[in-house]
Amino acid sequence: MKIKTLPVFITIVFFIIFFIFFKGLQNSNIYVPKSEFENDIPSFKAQIFDSEKKINSTDIFDDGKFYLVNIWASWCAPCRIEHPFLMNLSNQKNLEIIGLNYKDKKENAKKFLKELNNPYEIIIQDKDGTIAIEWGAYGVPESFLIYNNKIVKKIIGPINKDSFLKIQERIK
């Protein structure tokens, strides 16, 4: 019996295409960057908040210590939600929290810290958002856990109970 090649071929192609689209349906079309990786921290020069002084990234981070770089702004509502977690983390002995004040007005940022307290060891200013780009961030809030000049964890969005516990676990 002679098998007709064309119908068989069309059926196979149809099933391949069907399979690709069916698989594609299950994928989320919202892109989320990887959050578990080891990456060198970027080098930058930034102005210290409420001061004329500039600081180099190499002067901020030392080896053998954990740092949490937190991108925040007074106009960002989720930053208020994560603030109690930051206050709690600021009491940890082997962790220093570095604030990156993103596209904010100085007065508003000061009011924000006065109202909710200041968990930050150093705050650096990012008036045009270019330092946040250096960090590979794309919004506020975003946090980076750093150890030995490497980013060991990235938290996109506000710190919640789950990520708070994970940070605590990591810095033990």
Added chain:
Amino acid sequence: MKLIRYLIIIFLVTHFNILNAQDINMQNKITKNLRCLVCQGQSVYDSDSEFANSLKIVVKQKLYEGKNEKEIYDYMKKKYGEWILYDTEFNKNTYFLWLLPILMFLIGGAIILKLFIIKKKN
């Protein structure tokens, strides 16, 4: 003296932007090929989000520093991954995407050849 002053003013007005026309065209070309990660579906060029505006500044700075198009794309890829580029590069993850149309074209051509030309000869 007055003439020199006028000339300085004219020079300042015409050279106000740090980038020249060629660089601005390049900046537009690059930002059109960058995906705005906050407002997905829009390019950085089209978007007015905080993220896109900062990215435009970074591209402008990089061009001013003398970086070329490829170096800027590499920088963006390093920071945000390949997803940020609209024009996907040819690598092991994308070869199927790039080669499928050519493959389809060849198979289609072969079918046409078989159905019409070879049949006609017979």
